[in-house]
Amino acid sequence: MPSDRTLQLMNRVHRGVLALSGGRLGWRVSGMPALELTTTGRRSGRPHSVMLTSPVQEDDALVIVASRGGDDHHPSWFLNLRDHPEVQVSVAGAPKRPMRARVASPEERARLWPEVARRPNYAGYQRRTSREIPLVVLEPSTDTSP
Secondary structure: OOOHHHHHHHHHHHHHHHHHOOOOOOOEEOOEEEEEEEEEOOOOOOEEEEEEEOOEEEOOEEEEEOOHHHOOOOOHHHHHHHHOOEEEEEEOOOOOEEEEEEEOOHHHHHHHHHHHHOOOOHHHHHHHOOOOOOEEEEEEOOOOOO
16 A cells, blocks of 8 residues: 555645646646645644545536555544535636535445446556545535635
């Protein structure tokens, strides 16, 4: 499973591609829109940002996957938004907008997972771990805190 250092390096490389290309490259990954998610640290209370993909979009909602590459542990960003669901999201370099995060219900997950699993890697990630990988739904919010 990817180490924290590997995940941080991947995020730095992604941000580097965006910066070097002037935002022309990096906003789509494996056919999915990329986004920058900013959460509030569950312990520190400070903002933390991570680059992710959204394999499913429905109306104004974005679905993200707390896979951590199939690791047996949830990613830090997931633990942060679980405790502080008000987040900020930037898609395609647009200004950050407030959104509220929630874990998809079992019924929603059953409906969404087949579409997620068709995207590169996600089905393999689920096979690697005994935990059920959460799907997170990001919905527009009027709250402006990260």
